[in-house]
Amino acid sequence: MIKVTYHIYPAEGESLEQKVESVCLEQSVELPRRVLPSHIAREVVGEPLDSEALEEGGHRVTIGWNPELTGGDLSQFLNTLYGNISLQAGIRVTGVDWHSLPEGLCGGPAFGIGALRETWGIPDRALCATSLKPAGSTAEELGELCREFAAGGLDLMKDDHGVTNQHWAPFAERVRRCVEGVRRAEQETGRRAFYFAHVTARADRCVARYRRAAELGADGALVCPHIAGMETMHQLARMDLPLPVIAHPAFSGGLTTHPRQGLTPELLYGQLWRALGADLVVYPNTGGRFSFSLAECEAINRAARRDDLPFPSAFPMPGGGMRRENIPQWVETYGPDTVFLLGTSLYEHPGGVREAARELSAMLKESP
Amino acid sequence: MIKVTYHIYPAEGESLEQKVESVCLEQSVELPRRVLPSHIAREVVGEPLDSEALEEGGHRVTIGWNPELTGGDLSQFLNTLYGNISLQAGIRVTGVDWHSLPEGLCGGPAFGIGALRETWGIPDRALCATSLKPAGSTAEELGELCREFAAGGLDLMKDDHGVTNQHWAPFAERVRRCVEGVRRAEQETGRRAFYFAHVTARADRCVARYRRAAELGADGALVCPHIAGMETMHQLARMDLPLPVIAHPAFSGGLTTHPRQGLTPELLYGQLWRALGADLVVYPNTGGRFSFSLAECEAINRAARRDDLPFPSAFPMPGGGMRRENIPQWVETYGPDTVFLLGTSLYEHPGGVREAARELSAMLKESP
Numbered sequence: 019m020i021k022v023t024y025h026i027y028p029a030e031g032e033s034l035e036q037k038v039e040s041v042c043l044e045q046s047v048e049l050p051r052r053v054l055p056s057h058i059a060r061e062v063v064g065e066p067l068d069s070e071a072l073e074e075g076g077h078r079v080t081i082g083w084n085p086e087l088t089g090g091d092l093s094q095f096l097n098t099l100y101g102n103i104s105l106q107a108g109i110r111v112t113g114v115d116w117h118s119l120p121e122g123l124c125g126g127p128a129f130g131i132g133a134l135r136e137t138w139g140i141p142d143r144a145l146c147a148t149s150l151k152p153a154g155s156t157a158e159e160l161g162e163l164c165r166e167f168a169a170g171g172l173d174l175m176k177d178d179h180g181v182t183n184q185h186w187a188p189f190a191e192r193v194r195r196c197v198e199g200v201r202r203a204e205q206e207t208g209r210r211a212f213y214f215a216h217v218t219a220r221a222d223r224c225v226a227r228y229r230r231a232a233e234l235g236a237d238g239a240l241v242c243p244h245i246a247g248m249e250t251m252h253q254l255a256r257m258d259l260p261l262p263v264i265a266h267p268a269f270s271g272g273l274t275t276h277p278r279q280g281l282t283p284e285l286l287y288g289q290l291w292r293a294l295g296a297d298l299v300v301y302p303n304t305g306g307r308f309s310f311s312l313a314e315c316e317a318i319n320r321a322a323r324r325d326d327l328p329f330p331s332a333f334p335m336p337g338g339g340m341r342r343e344n345i346p347q348w349v350e351t352y353g354p355d356t357v358f359l360l361g362t363s364l365y366e367h368p369g370g371v372r373e374a375a376r377e378l379s380a381m382l383k384e385s386p
Numbered sequence: 387m388i389k390v391t392y393h394i395y396p397a398e399g400e401s402l403e404q405k406v407e408s409v410c411l412e413q414s415v416e417l418p419r420r421v422l423p424s425h426i427a428r429e430v431v432g433e434p435l436d437s438e439a440l441e442e443g444g445h446r447v448t449i450g451w452n453p454e455l456t457g458g459d460l461s462q463f464l465n466t467l468y469g470n471i472s473l474q475a476g477i478r479v480t481g482v483d484w485h486s487l488p489e490g491l492c493g494g495p496a497f498g499i500g501a502l503r504e505t506w507g508i509p510d511r512a513l514c515a516t517s518l519k520p521a522g523s524t525a526e527e528l529g530e531l532c533r534e535f536a537a538g539g540l541d542l543m544k545d546d547h548g549v550t551n552q553h554w555a556p557f558a559e560r561v562r563r564c565v566e567g568v569r570r571a572e573q574e575t576g577r578r579a580f581y582f583a584h585v586t587a588r589a590d591r592c593v594a595r596y597r598r599a600a601e602l603g604a605d606g607a608l609v610c611p612h613i614a615g616m617e618t619m620h621q622l623a624r625m626d627l628p629l630p631v632i633a634h635p636a637f638s639g640g641l642t643t644h645p646r647q648g649l650t651p652e653l654l655y656g657q658l659w660r661a662l663g664a665d666l667v668v669y670p671n672t673g674g675r676f677s678f679s680l681a682e683c684e685a686i687n688r689a690a691r692r693d694d695l696p697f698p699s700a701f702p703m704p705g706g707g708m709r710r711e712n713i714p715q716w717v718e719t720y721g722p723d724t725v726f727l728l729g730t731s732l733y734e735h736p737g738g739v740r741e742a743a744r745e746l747s748a749m750l751k752e753s754p
Contacts, residue, residue, distance in 0.1 A: 047520030048546055053733045054520060062522035087521060089552035093587050093613045097548065097636050101610070104639025105670045107677050152415030152422060153455060154430035178416055180465065184457035219461050220617040221589030242469070245461045247615025249588040268465050271472030272640035272648045280640045302473045309475050365421045 019082030023113035027076040027278050038066050038079055044102050085120045092123055092249045111281045116327045124293035126329020128260040131355055134297060144349045145357040146378050148364055151178035157187040161195025168203035168211035170375025176240045177216035179266045189227060197235040212237035214264050221250040232259040244269040248294050255295025265296035283314045288321025292332040298357055303336035323355050333357045342378045387450030391481035395444040395646050406434050406447055409477060412470050453488045460491055460617045479649045484695045492661035494697020496628040499723055502665060512717045513725040514746050516732055519546035525555040529563025536571035536579035538743025544608045545584035547634045557595060565603040580605035582632050589618040600627040612637040616662050623663025633664035651682045656689025660700040666725055671704035691723050701725045710746045
């Protein structure tokens, strides 16, 4: 059985048993038990496995689902996980027992933290990354920015998720220029940095752009799974030209912000995305322009790194409003298995982005 | 310029101007104005066009976006519409001026209300539909159900969104049986009903299942855009084998439930889905197992039917918990351009589903 854990908050006048029964029916047969053939009631309806009261109100409940409900489709697993109940109050999905899924359904990232560290030759320290922007820049300008960041010592450069295939910097031309930027920086400094191309588009074009990015020499791909399709990201991670995948949270916000609905941020960003193929997961860091608490961010980090799941781990990639001068403090808080994603704080450095990258990478090399 | 309207609620200590400026930057360049080249600040950053105070607090603000931001990609339009701001508090997207979009970006449904009424030979009354379920039934059983509902006089039968390609009823076998069910009912009664096959899956498989459904004689397709990918639905609507598309709200819930975040239900279900190719939009009706108000449902209906948008209209398809005996009342409330989606209330009819369908369709034929 596929085991999923929920926090359940019955409505006024509803018992816990009624609410749990309604979830068991809603996410499987969508009919009341009285009209079900008995073999379907027995085999197909979800089964409550355990329950305990939560201190803050509500109950933690684990429900077991017949793996046949997925029919081997990852999309149908997503539907069983959070299809119709996404529209109901008082149900939050908090955990999945990934070992309980049919083998091969969620393959996880193609690389994971260990393999990426090996590929990149960075065995143990925290990493730094930036986004190449703003939209409106030419491919040549973005390629030049990429070179400057790489020459300054940044580890990863990714396209901004707002940069795709606009006439200012068409996809293939931009990828070519950014790859060239990374290579020229390497000639200059002897040190290799890595460039991720943004491939979000209609799923077939997303797959084609991923292939093209690999052909053009990009080191990875950036995708917004809640726009391109969650299973599209999984498809990228399973392709025969594996580039590591960074997942970006655009359009995902409403899923995690209600305390008694949706999914917890740690489940969505730290585990589900990872199960769906993300090697690195971008999430909005606390204290910036977005709204997670420090505890939620730390929970995302732990979830992404856990080494007891049946697929590789993923690098947490907090972003949004971090200042470069606070990075040593953030490394102490979040630990070395983190990719820090900085933007404004590098772009506004009075000495230019190469100097900003140099300062930031020096801090990371000195960090424990 | 692409014009989008928001309800904006500044945080404690933040002015309306600051909050609006932050949206204008966040959804375009993601950098502060002080580091932008002046031509990018001028041409690429969003531009506030007007603003008025809302009675209930907050402001209605229209922002204009450079259409080049989309780069001709519908996915990038979705990112501009609600990418990063999905992760921020106090911003609700309430409207899009569809006439302001680049031509061809959102093609809308292939049919729309008028063409569907003509195809189906139902010029003016309200329609009734059901879902074929429960999961766990065989293809033969679902085909038989389909025949019974059709023979009783239902207009549309769709697969349940929990029924996809499980071994109980594999996709092609099920579609074949349900098409046969519709045809046998027609032989029996002389009246044609219409069957929609559920095609949600990884985008490439979704497209393949849509083609296969058409080849096998299905009359339409059901898809969950928030699982298969929103632009995947648009792709189906633009294919050379056009089947009308029903959009299902699985996994979409969190987007509309917060009063000061997300999208309004009328924008998401009534307009955005329609722009993305849905001919019929399923939404959770008020008073059932889900949580919309009557006013929200009526707003969805109006939005789906509006005839002043640059693409065809869509049938609103309220579902979830409606009783067959209340349908005349619902027709009076919602009007004839509605497809009523009933499940339990038909399945539990003591005389069987054919009798239930007969009663329901008689009510609709008598309705004004």
